[in-house]
Amino acid sequence: MSTTSTAPILTSxxxxxxxxxxxxxxxxxxxxxxxxxxxxxxxxxxxxxxxxHHSCAPLRAIxxxxxxxxxxxxxxxxxxxxxxxxxxxAVLDQWTGMGGRYRLDEPPEVVLRLLRLxxxxxxxxxxxxxxxxxx
Numbered sequence: 001m002s003t004t005s006t007a008p009i010l011t012s013x014x015x016x017x018x019x020x021x022x023x024x025x026x027x028x029x030x031x032x033x034x035x036x037x038x039x040x041x042x043x044x045x046x047x048x049x050x051x052x053h054h055s056c057a058p059l060r061a062i063x064x065x066x067x068x069x070x071x072x073x074x075x076x077x078x079x080x081x082x083x084x085x086x087x088x089x090a091v092l093d094q095w096t097g098m099g100g101r102y103r104l105d106e107p108p109e110v111v112l113r114l115l116r117l118x119x120x121x122x123x124x125x126x127x128x129x130x131x132x133x134x135x
Contacts, residue, residue: 032058033080042073048080053087060091067098079106089118 033046043066045059063074074095078084088111095102104111 032062035062037071038073038075041071042075043071044075044077046077046080049082051078051081051084051088051091053085053090056087056091060094063091063095063098063100067095067100072100074100074102075105076102077105078111079108081108081111084111084114086114086118088114 031048033048034044035046036044038044043063045062047059049055051059066074076092081088092102104115107115
């Protein structure tokens, strides 16, 4: 049986994007816990777990989709990241290469250590924001 349809196979995804943590459900992998829009051109993404070259694929897909819809401001909440390597740097570099700007919220020591090692290699250098007693 065959049918014809004019509906597109792929449709655009309106913000907020429904996030998929990926097919790998092993403990310790990155999980995109939430994605929420901030105004017309902003996106807030909360991460948890490990960020490496393989586990950041869902994040890359979300950001590519967001950039395609005009999002330029990214707030990346990395407070629950337990490990990260150059995979995170590559995602941030790709985002700025697409014309986006970002801010890292509540970076733990593992993220700060990576940023200190990579100082001067990212476009533009990140400015992490620590949680204050009142927030």
